[in-house]
Amino acid sequence: ELKVEQNPLFLSMQEGKNYTIYCNYSTTSDRLYWYRQDPGKSLESLFVLLSNGAVKQEGRLMASLDTKARLSTLHITAAVHDLSATYFCAVDISQAGTALIFGKGTTLSVSS
Protein backbone atom coordinates (compact mmCIF):
# COMPACT_ATOMS: atom_id res chain seq x y z
CA GLU A 1 0.00 0.00 0.00
CA LEU A 2 1.36 3.39 -0.96
CA LYS A 3 1.98 5.68 1.98
CA VAL A 4 2.94 9.32 2.10
CA GLU A 5 3.85 10.28 5.63
CA GLN A 6 4.54 13.74 6.91
CA ASN A 7 6.05 14.60 10.23
CA PRO A 8 5.45 16.30 12.38
CA LEU A 9 1.70 16.66 11.91
CA PHE A 10 1.59 19.68 14.21
CA LEU A 11 4.35 22.17 14.72
CA SER A 12 4.39 25.15 17.01
CA MET A 13 7.28 27.53 16.38
CA GLN A 14 8.52 30.80 17.68
CA GLU A 15 9.21 33.60 15.27
CA GLY A 16 12.78 33.66 14.10
CA LYS A 17 13.39 29.95 14.59
CA ASN A 18 14.26 27.35 11.95
CA TYR A 19 12.60 23.99 11.43
CA THR A 20 12.18 21.19 8.90
CA ILE A 21 9.08 19.27 7.85
CA TYR A 22 9.66 15.78 6.48
CA CYS A 23 7.76 13.89 3.80
CA ASN A 24 8.48 10.18 3.34
CA TYR A 25 6.88 8.05 0.69
CA SER A 26 6.86 4.30 0.16
CA THR A 27 7.16 3.82 -3.61
CA THR A 28 9.32 4.97 -6.48
CA SER A 29 8.58 8.48 -7.69
CA ASP A 30 10.54 11.30 -9.28
CA ARG A 31 7.93 13.99 -8.77
CA LEU A 32 6.91 15.62 -5.54
CA TYR A 33 4.86 18.72 -4.83
CA TRP A 34 4.37 20.97 -1.83
CA TYR A 35 1.17 22.90 -1.18
CA ARG A 36 0.02 25.41 1.37
CA GLN A 37 -3.52 25.64 2.76
CA ASP A 38 -4.81 28.49 4.93
CA PRO A 39 -7.77 27.74 7.22
CA GLY A 40 -11.00 27.41 5.28
CA LYS A 41 -9.22 28.02 1.97
CA SER A 42 -8.07 25.99 -0.99
CA LEU A 43 -4.58 24.69 -1.72
CA GLU A 44 -1.86 26.86 -3.20
CA SER A 45 1.06 25.35 -5.07
CA LEU A 46 4.42 26.13 -3.46
CA PHE A 47 7.05 23.90 -5.07
CA VAL A 48 7.35 21.37 -7.86
CA LEU A 49 10.29 18.96 -7.51
CA LEU A 50 10.84 16.90 -10.64
CA SER A 51 14.11 15.04 -10.14
CA ASN A 52 16.51 13.62 -7.59
CA GLY A 53 18.46 16.37 -5.88
CA ALA A 54 16.01 19.10 -6.88
CA VAL A 55 16.04 22.10 -4.59
CA LYS A 56 13.67 25.04 -4.77
CA GLN A 57 13.55 28.16 -2.60
CA GLU A 58 10.96 30.87 -2.18
CA GLY A 59 11.44 33.42 0.55
CA ARG A 60 11.84 31.64 3.90
CA LEU A 61 10.89 28.23 2.51
CA MET A 62 13.20 25.74 0.82
CA ALA A 63 12.18 22.32 -0.49
CA SER A 64 14.39 19.44 -1.55
CA LEU A 65 13.92 15.95 -2.95
CA ASP A 66 15.98 12.78 -2.46
CA THR A 67 14.33 10.12 -4.59
CA LYS A 68 16.74 7.39 -3.47
CA ALA A 69 15.78 7.93 0.16
CA ARG A 70 12.14 8.61 -0.87
CA LEU A 71 12.29 11.76 1.20
CA SER A 72 11.45 15.40 0.69
CA THR A 73 12.04 18.18 3.18
CA LEU A 74 10.50 21.62 3.58
CA HIS A 75 12.84 23.84 5.54
CA ILE A 76 11.62 26.98 7.24
CA THR A 77 14.14 29.70 7.95
CA ALA A 78 13.52 32.45 10.51
CA ALA A 79 9.80 31.75 10.76
CA VAL A 80 7.29 34.59 10.71
CA HIS A 81 3.61 34.58 11.65
CA ASP A 82 2.50 34.74 8.01
CA LEU A 83 3.86 31.23 7.48
CA SER A 84 1.19 29.79 9.79
CA ALA A 85 -0.78 27.35 7.63
CA THR A 86 -1.09 23.66 6.81
CA TYR A 87 1.53 22.29 4.43
CA PHE A 88 0.92 19.20 2.30
CA CYS A 89 3.32 17.14 0.28
CA ALA A 90 1.99 15.09 -2.63
CA VAL A 91 3.62 12.35 -4.65
CA ASP A 92 3.06 11.50 -8.30
CA ILE A 93 3.11 7.72 -8.56
CA SER A 94 1.76 7.23 -12.05
CA GLN A 95 3.94 7.01 -15.12
CA ALA A 96 1.12 8.68 -17.04
CA GLY A 97 1.19 11.59 -14.64
CA THR A 98 -2.25 11.39 -13.20
CA ALA A 99 -3.49 11.46 -9.65
CA LEU A 100 -1.35 12.62 -6.75
CA ILE A 101 -1.22 10.97 -3.34
CA PHE A 102 -1.29 13.51 -0.53
CA GLY A 103 0.17 13.35 2.94
CA LYS A 104 -2.06 14.26 5.89
CA GLY A 105 -0.52 17.69 6.18
CA THR A 106 1.59 19.53 8.75
CA THR A 107 -0.15 22.32 10.60
CA LEU A 108 2.32 25.06 11.43
CA SER A 109 1.65 27.72 14.04
CA VAL A 110 4.18 30.54 14.39
CA SER A 111 3.93 32.77 17.42
CA SER A 112 5.93 35.66 18.76
Place this chain on the structure above:
Amino acid sequence: DGGITQSPKYLFRKEGQNVTLSCEQNLNHDAMYWYRQDPGQGLRLIYYSQIVNDFQKGDIAEGYSVSREKKESFPLTVTSAQKNPTAFYLCASSNFYNEQFFGPGTRLTVL
Protein backbone atom coordinates in the same frame (compact mmCIF):
# COMPACT_ATOMS: atom_id res chain seq x y z
CA ASP B 1 -7.11 35.73 -15.63
CA GLY B 2 -6.67 31.98 -15.96
CA GLY B 3 -7.94 29.81 -13.17
CA ILE B 4 -10.41 27.35 -11.77
CA THR B 5 -13.81 28.29 -10.47
CA GLN B 6 -16.13 26.23 -8.31
CA SER B 7 -19.73 26.88 -7.40
CA PRO B 8 -21.50 27.17 -5.15
CA LYS B 9 -19.18 28.08 -2.30
CA TYR B 10 -21.59 26.59 0.25
CA LEU B 11 -24.18 23.88 -0.42
CA PHE B 12 -26.75 22.23 1.80
CA ARG B 13 -28.23 18.84 1.03
CA LYS B 14 -31.30 17.20 2.42
CA GLU B 15 -31.63 13.48 2.97
CA GLY B 16 -32.22 11.56 -0.26
CA GLN B 17 -31.29 14.49 -2.47
CA ASN B 18 -28.74 14.56 -5.27
CA VAL B 19 -26.65 17.70 -5.62
CA THR B 20 -24.21 18.81 -8.30
CA LEU B 21 -21.01 20.76 -7.73
CA SER B 22 -19.68 22.82 -10.60
CA CYS B 23 -16.03 23.07 -11.66
CA GLU B 24 -14.81 25.13 -14.62
CA GLN B 25 -11.25 25.89 -15.76
CA ASN B 26 -9.83 28.17 -18.45
CA LEU B 27 -6.24 26.96 -18.15
CA ASN B 28 -6.55 24.69 -21.19
CA HIS B 29 -5.57 21.71 -19.04
CA ASP B 30 -6.54 18.23 -20.20
CA ALA B 31 -6.65 16.58 -16.78
CA MET B 32 -9.11 17.45 -14.02
CA TYR B 33 -9.71 16.00 -10.57
CA TRP B 34 -12.14 15.96 -7.67
CA TYR B 35 -10.93 15.58 -4.09
CA ARG B 36 -12.69 15.39 -0.79
CA GLN B 37 -11.20 16.86 2.38
CA ASP B 38 -12.54 16.07 5.84
CA PRO B 39 -11.60 18.20 8.89
CA GLY B 40 -8.01 17.71 9.89
CA GLN B 41 -7.41 15.28 7.05
CA GLY B 42 -5.53 15.21 3.80
CA LEU B 43 -7.13 15.01 0.38
CA ARG B 44 -8.76 11.87 -0.97
CA LEU B 45 -9.34 11.38 -4.67
CA ILE B 46 -12.92 10.87 -5.84
CA TYR B 47 -12.65 10.90 -9.64
CA TYR B 48 -10.27 12.15 -12.26
CA SER B 49 -10.42 12.72 -16.00
CA GLN B 50 -7.46 12.90 -18.36
CA ILE B 51 -9.47 13.76 -21.46
CA VAL B 52 -12.94 14.70 -22.60
CA ASN B 53 -15.51 11.90 -22.40
CA ASP B 54 -13.25 9.77 -20.21
CA PHE B 55 -12.90 9.54 -16.44
CA GLN B 56 -11.58 7.15 -13.81
CA LYS B 57 -12.64 6.27 -10.29
CA GLY B 58 -10.43 7.35 -7.44
CA ASP B 59 -10.15 5.88 -3.97
CA ILE B 60 -13.60 6.94 -2.72
CA ALA B 61 -15.86 7.05 -5.81
CA GLU B 62 -18.85 5.27 -4.25
CA GLY B 63 -21.86 7.56 -4.03
CA TYR B 64 -20.45 10.07 -6.51
CA SER B 65 -20.70 10.52 -10.27
CA VAL B 66 -19.03 12.80 -12.80
CA SER B 67 -19.19 13.78 -16.45
CA ARG B 68 -16.66 15.36 -18.80
CA GLU B 69 -18.49 16.60 -21.87
CA LYS B 70 -16.27 19.67 -22.33
CA LYS B 71 -12.59 20.22 -21.68
CA GLU B 72 -13.37 23.18 -19.44
CA SER B 73 -15.96 21.53 -17.24
CA PHE B 74 -15.95 18.61 -14.78
CA PRO B 75 -19.09 18.60 -12.61
CA LEU B 76 -19.45 16.28 -9.62
CA THR B 77 -22.79 14.88 -8.48
CA VAL B 78 -23.14 13.73 -4.90
CA THR B 79 -25.89 11.15 -4.92
CA SER B 80 -28.17 9.98 -2.15
CA ALA B 81 -26.06 6.81 -2.01
CA GLN B 82 -23.26 8.82 -0.39
CA LYS B 83 -24.14 8.41 3.26
CA ASN B 84 -21.70 10.86 4.75
CA PRO B 85 -21.21 13.67 2.21
CA THR B 86 -20.47 16.53 4.61
CA ALA B 87 -16.98 17.69 3.59
CA PHE B 88 -14.95 20.28 1.69
CA TYR B 89 -14.78 19.42 -2.02
CA LEU B 90 -11.88 20.60 -4.13
CA CYS B 91 -11.58 20.52 -7.89
CA ALA B 92 -8.20 20.70 -9.60
CA SER B 93 -6.63 20.61 -13.02
CA SER B 94 -3.03 19.79 -13.90
CA ASN B 95 -0.40 20.98 -16.33
CA PHE B 96 2.27 19.09 -18.25
CA TYR B 97 4.32 18.57 -15.06
CA ASN B 98 1.24 17.28 -13.24
CA GLU B 99 1.34 20.32 -10.98
CA GLN B 100 -2.22 20.57 -9.79
CA PHE B 101 -4.05 23.87 -9.49
CA PHE B 102 -7.01 23.99 -7.18
CA GLY B 103 -10.29 25.83 -7.23
CA PRO B 104 -11.61 27.67 -4.14
CA GLY B 105 -13.68 24.69 -3.00
CA THR B 106 -17.30 23.91 -2.15
CA ARG B 107 -18.32 23.23 1.41
CA LEU B 108 -21.19 20.71 1.48
CA THR B 109 -23.32 20.17 4.55
CA VAL B 110 -26.06 17.60 5.05
CA LEU B 111 -29.12 18.94 6.85
